[in-house]
Amino acid sequence: MSEPYPRTPAVPPQHSYLPTDAQRQPGGTYPASGFTFSPVPSQSAPVPPAAPVAAAGSYYPQVPTSSGGLPTAPVAPPAAPVPSPPTVPATSATLGSVPSTDLPRPVGQPVSTAGRPVRVGQVELHGDELPIDEILQEMVRLNASDVHLTAGAPPMVRVSGALHALEGYTIVLPEPLRRSLYAILTQRQREHFEEELELDFSYAVRGLARFRVNIYQQRESIGAAFRVIPYEIKSLESLGLPPVISTFAGLPRGLVLVTGPTGSGKSTTLASIIDLANRTREDHIMTVEDPIEFLHRHKKCVVNQREVGQDTHSFANALKHVLRQDPDIILVGEMRDLETISVALTAAETGHLVFATLHTQDAAQTVDRIIDVFPSHQQAQVRTQLAGTLQAVVCQTLCKRSDAPGRVVATEVLVATPAIRNLVRDGKTYQIYSAMQAGAQQGMHTLDQHLADLVRNGRISYEVGLEKCHHVEDYNRLTGRFSGQTQGQAGLMEPTLGQVL
Secondary structure, three states, rough: OOOOOOOOOOOOOHHOOOOOOOOOOOOOOOOOOEEEEEEEEOOOOOOHHHHHOOOOOOOOOOOOOOOOOOOOOOOOOOOOOOOOOOOOOOOOOOOOOOOOOOHHHHOOOOEEEEOOOOEEOOEEEEEOOOOHHHHHHHHHOOOHHHHHOOOOOOOEEEEEOOEEEEEOOOOOOHHHHHHHHHHHOHHHHHHHHHHHHHEEEEEEEEOEEEEEEEEEEEOOEEEEEEEEEEEOOOOOOOOOOHHHHHHHOOOOOOOEEOOOOOOOOOHHHHHHHHHHHHHHHEEEEEEEOOOOOOOOOOOOOOEEEEEEEOEEEOOHHHHHHHHHOOEEEEEEEOOOOOOHHHHHHHHHHHHOOOEEOOOOOHHHHHHHHHHHHOHHHHHHHHHHHHHHHHHEEEEEEEEOOOOOOOOOEEEEEEEOOOHHHHHHHOHHHHHHHHHHOOHHHHOEEOHHHHHHHHHHOOOOOOOHHHHOOOOOOHHHHHHHHOOOOOOHHOOOOOOOOEOOO
């Protein structure tokens, strides 16, 4: 019987892994291994089967020879098997992809795999980062207004106006702080911060609160300040503001300014006024903020909120186009420059109700600040424009309470009566203070008058009022007390002992 396949050249038995012709059966089946192959015409020989495995402890593989026995010469032992790496649960490089085998971890702590850093977006987390969300939860629990994160100090919270170290946390190191803050930023925000070395944005913890955040560079390290913004918007009455301020929400047109130092509650007051208008009017409200702080729902009004950097490039750019968006009420987060102030005055002059903020201390200074921003050849025109559009100025500050924990607001209110408008038009802003003292019937009062009322009612101490007042002589006369102290000495008073530190 002719061979179905051509014979292959002879191979020495000790090096051959192919069976002999006697062992091969027609059809291409090897009885020792059960391997069946389908030959290809271009092949000169079939593919050999895998060699049998040697018995345990033997260094001589079971290789058949032409006579069917084992080879007489020893064969080099095979290489030791490479141990397979231990099985590690897969960890995704994206935030929130936590393996199901991991144990619960504290809020804000990154997931680590076998001690290796985990990449969250573009940031590698090493496991020593600050638990940002956990710190913010503790901040809200303590009823704090701010939290400060900076290298070389533990997390600091501001409670009732005073900074305290957050218990349970050690000194913050620069690199872990940088990684922690970068982990809550988007790629665009990181690029903006690295270019400008300043960044304002908002951050939210679901079910807790929103936060206004400022990240800055200091001494070649990074720092951050978080300001809490509650989801709930309180009423003007619950904030302790005078009843006349609620009437500003019903004005048909004009300019209303809320001023005060940083951290005096200007945004909270404006949010309450806007919420009152949202509940009582049927209008279109447009806000331009940096960043968006309080979130307003559509109630009776339609409320659209734009954030500088996300929804528009600048305050001035947004206000240029807002007049074509059919607004009735416009909120400007901050009048920072000449262009923004100019457009806000124009919007108030064209029949819109405009609310805005400034960092000024009293009503007269507010009027001067707006006028002095413009060149000297335009100031006369701006005085006339401001006298016709100004409706009210609210200056406020927060004072530590003496009857309960927390702080109480003290205000100064200017209502634009015809007499006030004439003083603004004529440039006699130095007489505004006297006009406010005599304008109680129109709802006006000075800051010193309100501070004296709070002292008489036992809401704040005399020393706290002395520290916040504008005119020490008027404040002493209104309170009927004279301690001989200066405002600087009052600011250094120990509240519990009444002694100068």
